[in-house]
Amino acid sequence: MTGLAKVWVYLAQEPLAALTATLAAWLLALRLQRALGRHPLANPVLFAVAALAGALLAGGVEYRAYFEGAQFVHFLLGPATVALAVPLYRQWQVVRRSALAATLSVVLGGAFAAGVGIALALALDAAPEVTASLAPRSVTTPVAMGIAERIGGLPSLTAAVVILSGVVGAALGPVVLDLVRVRDWRARGLAIGTAAHGIGTARALSVNATAGAFSGLAMGLNALATALILPLLWRLLG
Amino acid sequence: MIGALTSLLACQLAGEVAARALGLPVPGPVVGMVILFAVLLLRGGEAPAPLGQAADGLLGNLGLLFVPAGVGVILYLPVLARDWAPISLAVLAGTLAAIAVTGRLAQALLRRLG
Numbered sequence: 133m134t135g136l137a138k139v140w141v142y143l144a145q146e147p148l149a150a151l152t153a154t155l156a157a158w159l160l161a162l163r164l165q166r167a168l169g170r171h172p173l174a175n176p177v178l179f180a181v182a183a184l185a186g187a188l189l190a191g192g193v194e195y196r197a198y199f200e201g202a203q204f205v206h207f208l209l210g211p212a213t214v215a216l217a218v219p220l221y222r223q224w225q226v227v228r229r230s231a232l233a234a235t236l237s238v239v240l241g242g243a244f245a246a247g248v249g250i251a252l253a254l255a256l257d258a259a260p261e262v263t264a265s266l267a268p269r270s271v272t273t274p275v276a277m278g279i280a281e282r283i284g285g286l287p288s289l290t291a292a293v294v295i296l297s298g299v300v301g302a303a304l305g306p307v308v309l310d311l312v313r314v315r316d317w318r319a320r321g322l323a324i325g326t327a328a329h330g331i332g333t334a335r336a337l338s339v340n341a342t343a344g345a346f347s348g349l350a351m352g353l354n355a356l357a358t359a360l361i362l363p364l365l366w367r368l369l370g
Numbered sequence: 371m372i373g374a375l376t377s378l379l380a381c382q383l384a385g386e387v388a389a390r391a392l393g394l395p396v397p398g399p400v401v402g403m404v405i406l407f408a409v410l411l412l413r414g415g416e417a418p419a420p421l422g423q424a425a426d427g428l429l430g431n432l433g434l435l436f437v438p439a440g441v442g443v444i445l446y447l448p449v450l451a452r453d454w455a456p457i458s459l460a461v462l463a464g465t466l467a468a469i470a471v472t473g474r475l476a477q478a479l480l481r482r483l484g
Contacts, residue, residue, distance in 0.1 A: 154434075154437055154438060155434075157437065158431070158433075158434045158437060175433075176433050177433045177436050177437060177440060180433075180434070180437045180440075181437055181440035181441055181443070184437065184441045185441050185443065185444045188441065188444060189444060195441065195442055195444055195445050198438075198441065199438060199441075199442070202437070202438035202441070203438065205434060205435060205437065205438050206435065206438040206439060208428060208435050209399070209435045209436070209439075210379075210382045210398070210399045210402075211375070211378040211379055211382055211399075211428060212428040212429060212432055212435055213382075213399035213400060213402070213403055214378045214381045214382050214385070214399055214402040214403050214405075214406050215378055215403075215406075215424065215425035215428045215429055216403050216425075216429065217381075217403045217404070217406035217407035217410060217425075218406075218410070218417050218421060218422055218425035218426075218429075219425070219429065220403075220407055221407055221410040221411070221417055222417065224411070230480050230483070232483050233476065233479035233480045233482070233483040234476070234480075236475075236479055236483075237472055237475050237476035237479055237480075238472070240472075240475060241468060241471060241472025241475060241476070242472075244467075244468055244471050244472070245464065245465070245468035245472070248460075248463075248464045248467050248468060249460040249464045252456060252459045252460045252463060252464055253456040253459075253460055256455050256456040256459060257456075258453060258456035258457075259453065262453045262456060262457070263456070266456065266457065266460040266461075266464075269460065269461065269464070269465070270465065270468060272397070272400070273439065274397040275395070275396060275397055275400075278395070278397075286449070288445070288446060288449075289446055289449050289450075291439070291442065291446075292442070292443045292445075292446040292449075292450060293457060293460070293461055295436065295439060295440045295442075295443060296443065296457075296461045297461050297464075297465045298436070299440070300461055300462055300465050300466070301465045301466075301469055304465075304466055305465075305466070305469045308466050308469050308470050308473075309469065309470070309473050311470075312470045312473060312474055314470075314473035314474060314476075314477050315477075316476070316477045316480055318476070318480055319473050319474075319476035319477035319480055320473060322472060322473070322476040323468075323469045323470075323472040323473035323476060324469065326468065326469075326472045327465050327468040327469045327472060328465065328469070330432065330436060331433065331436050333432065334429075334432035334433040334436070335433070337429050337430075337432060338430075338433075344429075348403075352396075352400050352403060352404070355396050355397075355400055356395070356396050356400075359395035359396060360395060
């Protein structure tokens with residue numbers, strides 16, 4: 133084997149290359165975001181995913197091989213979700229005063245998000261399993277996959293549309309909220325967390341502490357509400 | 371730092387165990403978030419500084435943590451290409467409509483209910 137081939141085999145087998153590439157893509161994405169004046173549309177998750185997906189497709193690298201290395205980053209999602217309790221606790225005095233309004237908004241907004249997804253899919257004659265995969269798309273990935281499975285959707289397709297919805301919500305959500313004149317940081321956080329789960333929350337946390345706390349709260353509440361309500365509704369409608 | 375990370379992992383572990391043992395419809399880390407929040411409320415006062423630093427460090431780069439799963443979209447390109455119309459409409463129009471409706475609703479309710 134030539135030296136170069138040995139290097140290639142090493143890079144393909146060890147997690148180091150994929151892990152380094154993921155972190156480097158993220159740093160580049162952050163730099164690009166700053167260069168574009170931190171415009172809401174300049175979403176670093178979108179940039180990093182696009183760059184890495186393009187590199188994998190161009191290099192003929194399998195996703196599973198990439199994930200061997202990237203899983204170390206992926207693993208931190210669990211503790212990071214737990215850590216959302218800290219901004220929520222710091223903002224607790226504000227959150228407690230608006231607990232009823234926040235809960236009502238998230239439950240109704242989450243139901244609307246699922247309903248509008250089902251309605252649009254039905255209007256375009258989507259296959260039943262595609263409709264069922266689109267219904268839970270605003271909920272955080274593991275919950276959405278579980279719901280999709282229960283109502284006859286495809287969990288893997290759900291995972292893809294959940295991520296896409298999160299990126300769309302994080303990038304375009306602030307623009308839409310400006311358009312409909314929602315200026316209250318609490319309401320902005322609730323809207324982003326309900327419709328764009330953790331990817332939206334990541335954006336909200338980087339803009340405003342209050343919006344971040346409400347977004348994390350909305351993400352958790354909507355996961356719970358949709359998991360309880362959607363399978364019941366689906367059975368009633370189906 | 372290690373102490374704070376251990377607290378986060380312990381809450382997640384407790385959440386994973388509770389979610390499975392009780393058959394809860396939400397994932398372990400979300401239950402873990404509720405557990406950590408309850409512990410902070412019971413302790414009272416400010417959140418411990420190392421925990422605050424660990425949380426800020428993780429959440430400051432929360433977007434990065436979604437990148438590996440996001441790259442997985444390449445596995446579903448054929449499905450996405452086949453059903454591109456309903457999928458892109460639900461993802462784009464559906465998500466943005468949900469943000470507009472939830473935002474307006476929340477702003478109105480917050481004004482009325484405090």
